[in-house]
Amino acid sequence: MPQTPEPDEDHDLDLDASAPPQPVFHVEQALLGALLLDPHRLHDVNGIIADSFSTAAHTAVFAAISTLPPPHPAEHAKNAAWLDLVLATARQQARGLTASDLHALVQVCPWPRHTPAYARMVEAEHARRSLAAAAEHLVHTVHDASLPHPVESVLTEADALATVVEDIAARFPPRAGVLPRTPAPPPPAAPDYTQAIEEERLLLATATVYPAGIETVPWLLPGDFVVPLHAGLWQCLTALARRQEPVDPVTVLWEAQQRGLLDDGSDPGEVLRTLAEPAASVEHWGERALQRSLLTTAKHTAQRITAYAGDPANTPFQLVVGARRALADIGAVRTRWQHATTPAPPPRPAPTTRAGPPTTTAAPTAHAARATR
Missing domain, CATH: 1.10.860.10 (DNAb Helicase; Chain A)
Known part of the structure; x- marks a missing residue:
């Protein structure tokens, strides 16, 4: 892999950084190392995207891993061609990355089979x-x-x-x-x-x-x-x-x-x-x-x-x-x-009284009066 670093670039993957990193930094390293060792484990990673990572370098590496087609396992075990491609792609976003940075990620990953657990931790952070x-x-x-x-x-x-x-x-x-x-x-x-x-x-x-x-x-x-x-x-x-x-x-x-x-x-x-x-x-x-x-x-x-x-x-x-x-x-x-x-609703208008049917009370009364004569 090419190993020439860009001048005056920060290396937020540097394990010897002066400020002690937070635990999530090490979790992200373990997750990226696992994916570099076994790219097919990306299928076990759910709930996170490139922006889920806390540093620009980690974001760039994960973006490269998740966009590039995974290599054939046998070929990946024999050569570093896919890692070279990951580095070249990631350096489009983080120019300070070097081959030694990717090697460091691989070396600090304790158990690649714990990839889902690492991803869940990154998602939580x-x-x-x-x-x-x-x-x-x-x-x-x-x-x-x-x-x-x-x-x-x-x-x-x-x-x-x-x-x-x-x-x-x-x-x-x-x-x-x-x-x-x-x-x-x-x-x-x-x-x-x-x-x-x-x-x-x-x-x-x-x-x-x-x-x-x-x-x-x-x-x-x-x-x-x-x-x-x-x-x-x-x-x-x-x-x-x-x-x-x-x-x-x-x-x-x-x-x-x-x-x-x-x-x-x-x-x-x-x-x-x-x-x-x-x-x-x-x-x-x-x-x-x-x-x-x-x-x-x-x-x-x-x-x-x-x-x-x-x-x-x-x-x-x-x-x-x-x-x-x-x-x-x-x-x-x-x-x-x-x-x-x-605003208060306008007052409801008072209901109008409908005209009732014409009264017929008086006529029967008069008829009854004539009947009694």
């Missing part, structure tokens, strides 16, 4: 990388301030992430009750925290002045607020409205005291000032708060899935279970968002 990439893309979408319709774009990416999860589930059916062992990261802060505080204050003040507007936002929950005190004040407002009691800054402040919201040292005067500057409508500010909650939930979901995918101890089964549970949080907020933004 590729599933992990695919899941992490989809989660990362969702985070980027949440942070993209240039999007004209951020909620719709984020939900589209969430659906794409869910598709990746279901694809993994189809190849690695989850086992009941097997959860990832990785602790979930803490919920992230709202990206526009200062603006969120101001908008929540406006929402609370507007709801205090116009408590009838509280009924228009049944989809808004305390968990949608970024400030715990604001979430508690919203609960005070909804409780007073539900009990049909007077609503004004003083009654809300008293309700807050009864609920222990001021026990942390919150200034009652500051609470009154928070409730004293209404603007726009309750529904407007409520929708803003819900949108922020949806975006924050999507980011936290993606971060949870990224944490799961980043833990190599989690199996594909665990990744599916954990990712599905994380995505359920987006689904819950999505339902409320659809409720908030879907």
